[in-house]
Amino acid sequence: MxxxxxxxxxxxxxxxxxxxxxxxxxxxxxxxxxxxxxxxNDQLINEGKEPVAFDHDCREGICGMCSLQxxxxxxxxxxxxxxxxxxxxxxxxxxxxxIEPFRxxxxxxxxxxxxxxxxxxxxxxxxxxxxxxxxxxxxDANGIPVEKHKADKAFDAATCIGCGACVAACKNASAMLxxxxxxxxxxxxxxxxxxxTERVLNMVKQMDLEGFGNxxxxxxxxxxxxxxxxxxxxARMNREYLKASLK
Amino acid sequence: xxxxxxxxxxxxxxxxxxAFFLLVFLLQHFLxxxxxxFSADTFNELSHFMGTDPFIQFLMQPILIIGVVFHFVMxxxxxxxNNSARNVKYVKYSGGANASWMSRNMIYSGIVILAxxxxxxxDFWFPxxxxxxxxxxxxxxxxxxxxxxxxxxxxxxxxxxxLAFVFLALHLMHGFSSAFQSVGFNNKYTPAVKKLGKAYxxxxxxxxxxxxxxxxxxxx
Numbered sequence: 001m002x003x004x005x006x007x008x009x010x011x012x013x014x015x016x017x018x019x020x021x022x023x024x025x026x027x028x029x030x031x032x033x034x035x036x037x038x039x040x041n042d043q044l045i046n047e048g049k050e051p052v053a054f055d056h057d058c059r060e061g062i063c064g065m066c067s068l069q070x071x072x073x074x075x076x077x078x079x080x081x082x083x084x085x086x087x088x089x090x091x092x093x094x095x096x097x098x099i100e101p102f103r104x105x106x107x108x109x110x111x112x113x114x115x116x117x118x119x120x121x122x123x124x125x126x127x128x129x130x131x132x133x134x135x136x137x138x139x140d141a142n143g144i145p146v147e148k149h150k151a152d153k154a155f156d157a158a159t160c161i162g163c164g165a166c167v168a169a170c171k172n173a174s175a176m177l178x179x180x181x182x183x184x185x186x187x188x189x190x191x192x193x194x195x196x197t198e199r200v201l202n203m204v205k206q207m208d209l210e211g212f213g214n215x216x217x218x219x220x221x222x223x224x225x226x227x228x229x230x231x232x233x234x235a236r237m238n239r240e241y242l243k244a245s246l247k
Numbered sequence: 248x249x250x251x252x253x254x255x256x257x258x259x260x261x262x263x264x265x266a267f268f269l270l271v272f273l274l275q276h277f278l279x280x281x282x283x284x285f286s287a288d289t290f291n292e293l294s295h296f297m298g299t300d301p302f303i304q305f306l307m308q309p310i311l312i313i314g315v316v317f318h319f320v321m322x323x324x325x326x327x328x329n330n331s332a333r334n335v336k337y338v339k340y341s342g343g344a345n346a347s348w349m350s351r352n353m354i355y356s357g358i359v360i361l362a363x364x365x366x367x368x369x370d371f372w373f374p375x376x377x378x379x380x381x382x383x384x385x386x387x388x389x390x391x392x393x394x395x396x397x398x399x400x401x402x403x404x405x406x407x408x409x410l411a412f413v414f415l416a417l418h419l420m421h422g423f424s425s426a427f428q429s430v431g432f433n434n435k436y437t438p439a440v441k442k443l444g445k446a447y448x449x450x451x452x453x454x455x456x457x458x459x460x461x462x463x464x465x466x467x
Contacts, residue, residue, distance in 0.1 A: 008338070019338055072341030098339040105334045171342055171351055172329035176255075204256055213332030214255040214325050216353065217425040218346035235433030241256045242431065 001027040001088060004096040005040065007052055010109050013116075017109065019098075029089035033076060034059060034066060036088055037099075053112040059084040061226065064161030067168070068113055069100040074165035074224050082163060082226045102164050104173035106210040119210040120162050120178060126206035127199035128182040130191050141191070150188045157184035159227040166221035166229070172213030177221040179207045180237035181229045187240050197244040204241055258325060263429035265318040266422055270447070272311055277451050280458050287392040294391035298375065319361055326354045349421040356418040363411030370398050399462035408459045412452040419448035 002025045010017030024040050031039070034056050041051035057065035066083040070076035076086045091097060101109050106119040132138060146154075158181075166177035183200050186192025192199070215234060222231045279297065283290040297303050342351050349356070374394075378384050399405055423444030427433070432440070 006338075069337060069339075072337060072339040073344050077344075100337055100339070103333050103335055103337055105332050109335075169345055171346070173332035174255075174329070204254060208253070208255050211332060212255075213329035214259055215429075216259075216325070216329070216350065217421070217428045218350035220342070220345040223345035231428065232433045235428055235431045238256055238260065238429060239431030241254070242260065245254075245257065 001029060001091065001093045001095075003027060003036075003091065003094070006096060006098045007113070008100045008109075009052070009112055010101075011111065013108055013110055017112075019100075027088055029087070031088050032059070032084055033068075033070070033086040033088065034084050053110075053114045055114050056084060061085045062161060064163035067102045067115060067117075067164060069098075069102055069168055071098050074102060074168035075163075075226055079223070080226055080228055082161075082165075085226075102168035104164075104167045104212065106173070106175070106212050107164060107167060115164075117162070117164050119212070120164065120175070122210065123175065123179055123203055123206045124162075124182060127195070127202040128186070130186060130195060132191075144190050146189060153232075154185050154188040157181040157188070157229065157233055160185075160225075160229050161227060163226060165224045165226060167212065169220040169224035170213065170215070171218060171220065172216055174215045174221070175207050175210070175212040176215040176234050176237065177225065177229055177231070179203050180233035183237045183240055184233040187236065196240060197247055200237060200240040200244050204237070258321060259429045262318065262321050262325065263426035265314045265321070266426040268310075268314045269318060270419075270423065270426075272314075273451060274447075277454050281454060283392060283395060284458060284461050290395070291389050291391045294395075295386075295388040298379070298391070299386065315364070319357065322354065322357050347421065349417050350425070353418060353421060356414045359411060359414040360418060363407070363414075366404075366407060366411075370404070371395075396462050396466070399459055400466045402463065405459050405463045409456045412455045412459075415455075416448050416452040419452070420445065423447055 002023070005022045005024060006019045007022060008017055009020045022040055022044075024036065024043065027036050027039065034054070037052060037054055044051045055065050055067050057063040059066070061082045061084060064082070066075075068075065068083045070083065070086070075081060075083045077090055078086050099113065101107075101113045101115045102117075104115075107115040107117055110116050160178060160181035162178060164178070167173050167175050170177075183203055186199060187196050217231070217234075219231060222229065279290070279293045282293060379386075399408075424437075424441045427437070427440050427444075
């Protein structure tokens, strides 16, 4: 496959970026999108040019590190996948592909396609945990009965890998799907109920402080989420927040 | 408390609550208007009641006005905040790939409805307030049908009304079920709520269009 790539290049956080055009040739349809970018970078290095900086780590869809807005969609045109799981067979020979960083005020660009997603970490630090005594007297988790359907929903919420695709897809750059998944995974379990009130108030407060937009229920986040996190979690967070606010 | 007022969730819940109130108001407005199609007397009777009952006039009407103003003002505030959350826009953004046009353009359908409300107030509400409270004219319980019908003799006005109702339908297509999601209602009944929302979003505006066209063609 021969492709034209239009890629956002930005020297550093303060520099003014711009789209630049590159050509790549003989790309196998079976290569992954990140492998295609590796090939481009080899080409750029051989030409003595600066390679394109982009995030990646596990390359098996679990770490949430790879990002990229590809042809206007986070993680590209596939559904339920991260960019590392996107294969070039999703594109056609001769295509022009737009590759941009995830855009949000709370995700500032560090360089080229790499964005700073530590705002998610700060939301998590604000309450996305349970306080467990680790002195050796910890109660066996299996000793606390949990209803099956609640355990399943908590597990579903916990599969969020914090990649930021929800923010990137949302027209408002809202982080409510991420925050609600982190709130839900604890709110549904008895161990998480103890700190439920403080958790939801603090995490939502931090989410707002980071400058994310507000959810308008377009559902784009749910469609683009590589782990299929449901909008049901946002509704649950709203309920939790209302309950906590009225206490 | 100020933290809650500024919070994103509190604002969207407030937006949804005002939407619920407006949905109920719209339904009753439609039902009263629809009586004009088959009985001028019933329409006059109901309009007279709505126009003179102290509970409606001095409690429900101010609440309605506050609800409408709040819904619009909060809509603009949220839109401004949401726009600023993405300070650098995408060069290529495929919004249609993952969200409906209606859900992405609530602000535009809302602005059209706001413009329509301006026309609607100019046509009916301002003359009504002037009649009752400025000029303090004698109340004739039989005047409402005639005053309403004459407005629909103008094809341009009828066209504008029909266009506004199309945008109202688009707004409701997303807004109805979205309000339920905002207050935390997402469960096994959600598919039914979505169907009900679609039915409401189509039938109520279509009914208003029918009423406007009915009186226009009746006048020819």
